[in-house]
Amino acid sequence: MDYKIIPSICSYCGCGCGVLFQVFDGKLVGTLPMKTHLVNEGKLCIKGWNLHEHVVSDKRLKSPMLKKDGNLQETTWDEAIQTTADKLKAIIQKHGPDSVGVLASAKVTNEENYLAQKFTRAAIGTNNVDHCARL
């Protein structure tokens, strides 16, 4: 029997409200507002209160997928990564690095955005990186 409270931040809008995830035997069962957080002071909106629901949805993607015979099919990480890298390398070789674009994301972390643009600039060799701030 294991009950944990994990402090975190809501990932919906830009307010950045403090939340507490309730974890029961390794399962995410609820979201609470963090009382002493500077931004939200123990309050949340309807989306924040239900933050855990999308995480535990059965619609979540659980495996990488590759298109085979016109359909996306589940595969291993090794195959998904290697196939993608080979295709990307071939495109770069033929059309140059500027034929590749990357959309970083306002939904992932700073660390991940940092890596996404580093990947675009250093690994691909282009500045074709943007994200959905405009949308």
Add this chain to the structure above:
Amino acid sequence: MEEQMKEWPEPFSTTGGKTSMLVTMQEQVKEWLDQDKVDLFLGYKMVQKHPLPHCFTKDNLDEVDELIAGQARYSLEKIATKIAAERPEIKIGLLARDCNQRALNVLYVWNQLNPDNLETINVNCCPSKLKEHGDCSYLEPEQVGSFKKMIGIDNIIEVKAAEEFSQEDRFNRWMYEFQKCLKCYGCRNICPVCFCEECSLEHTDLIATGSIPPEVPIFHLVRAVHMGGRCIDCGLCEDTCPVDIPLRLLYRKVNETVEDVFGYVTGTNADQSPFNLLGDEVTLKIKPI
């Protein structure tokens, strides 16, 4: 975090290190866990300068040295209800302020928790001895703004004083407050005595969905009706309301009516509630009006 700067009574005080009351509490919890009197203990722990609810267990007994009374107030009994729903056999220990205890009584009445499986360590804080309107989450009640006092409802006003407004004035003031509602459902979500699987607030025949504010005043009146004989005046709903609607006052009035009609004071003990008609017999007689 300003609240921590205020002077708190024992065992909440954080100035001057561990108080003897806190040490006694920790020793008691360790003993209970060690001797399997409880399987887990719900209290508070300081995490990166924030008091957060925490579940202490026998596997990690040393951690109990970090147990605090918690200056921020969470509904530990709601967490207990959640745990009991999944694992009814588990014995739960709980740090209980007065409001938590009143909530526990209601949860026993409504068969949401089994008193045989619950042990509490009681801490006295509410009603506060320090302040007349003391809410344990802020001993110094917040002064509401001048405009709210004029147009809306002062959050620390008493039922009697609120009733002195003319009916029209009172109506307009409540309408003002309800129109701010963002429909977060926080009042229900945080409520220690809200446990229904189907909630009237989500009943689409009663309340339309898809826009805010939710239908004024139906949304809040539906909830108020359901708080009669249930609300234990802990104030968590008002505390979590993003727009400071004086919910506590509303439910106090509802409970006052319940007391007038049935002579029942919610949460004072684990006796039958007039709304809880289990079995063949109504156990409480309606008082003549």
Add this chain to the structure above:
Amino acid sequence: MTNSIAEIEDAACIFVIGTNTTENHPLIARRVFRAKEKGAKLIVADPRNIQLARFADIHVRHRLGSDVALLNGMMHVIIKNDWHAKSYIDERTEGFDELKKVVETYTPDKVEAISGIAQGDLERMAELYATNSPAALLYAMGITQHTTGVDNVKSCCNIAMLCGNVGVRSGGVNPLRGQNNVQGACDMGGLPNVFPAYQPVTVEANNEKFSKAWGKKLPDQIGYTITDMIPAMLNGKLKALYVIGENPMMSDPDQNHINKALEKLELLICQDIFQTETTQKADVVFAAASVAEKEGTFTNTERRCVKVNIAIDPVGNALADWEIISKLSTAMGYKMSYENSEEIFNEMTSVTPSYGGMTYERLGLDGLQWPCPNSEHPGTPFLHKEQFTRGKGMFHAIEYLDPDEMPDDKYPYFLTTGRNFAHFHTGTMTRASAHLHAEQKTGYVELNPEDANKLAVQDGDMVLLSTRRGEMKTPARVTSKVKPGVLFVPFHFAECPANILTNPAFDPIAKIPEFKVCAAKIEKAP
């Protein structure tokens, strides 16, 4: 935001323009209510009758896209009445004379002709804003998503500086960021022209610094924005696209157009936590971990860098986005071998001056607001305190321009788009959440009762909406929230996709599409 969320509470005046705050930033709306209840004046300029409008001292429903005229008109009134902050303007700004010359021509009657705002209302707004200080200006996509988005933003800055509201507590110009980490994605250099902390890629010293730090010669040509990528896909210049945590099929304007563009790609790589309208078109889909399943930081709209923590293991074989990017990069021959998110954070802060003083330990649960350049720096609640970052604050004299598309005989209605309080962006997450889905199950179009009457449409009837880009059927929601002649459609719902209708015309500088105005036709569905 130049200022902080908590400061809003102590403003003497709040000017809300182009943000439906209670639905999209509820915990900022809280501060607006609290300020109002403490006695602040509230000005709401929004074409829709939003919830905050009920509490406003003055609410104007200006014509969609007429923001520059409205703001110029307010400044006209302010200068004419001598309400502007003269010593502030002298000491801290430049370009005032040019601004004055332009706004002089925006007389209240001219502004009324453009925006539909009665002259008395304009004067009242100007007076409230200029004579109650500090005044906080809040805006969101209602200001930016226009072909004149940059002009609109500059006009907001103009009026704030005109009244000495920039660089003061509880004042400022405060864009409310619509997504949890828009601020961070920009700060981290997720943009085609800048490295982290807005260091331009075209400046040689920057390029050298990052080339050295990353051990690779880096490109110094500005890349494509998302708006440039679409034509580049169509004309065959862009062959591969790697989309991380986005759903351009739903979020970009003119869906038919983006659909064609994506189909021309040789390789579409998607990384997401759900199947989306975009992942369905992908050649490869990477399953990513959600917010509760990984560690890292977000930067909120008040520039506060805050930490998220691992609550549970990722579902199935999903991996944190940073792990996926590292694997792919390594497979491409550029090795990335990070132990954890903290290691990446520390590398990032070493090349990002505004985050330079941050560590996971210092962030704690409260986070730190950038700029935070060194380990002793407490962070910055509001910007431009003693002087503007660029030295003097620059006024920009701006002329009003019409939106790209105005109603005409064929498409006689104004159409605008936005969000519903229970949903988020393209609905990928919120529609998978039972409680949020229950609140709003599908899309709708808001239609004024007068128009509904003309069209013989009742609440709930299906209507056919069309524009020059496309058409869709959706239920009507008859409400006076919109004025006659204006339609509003939320863009969360794939079965009635607002962006099949919207205009992809964009701002020439910011490259932001004009989601907020286009011309449309509505008829009862056959």
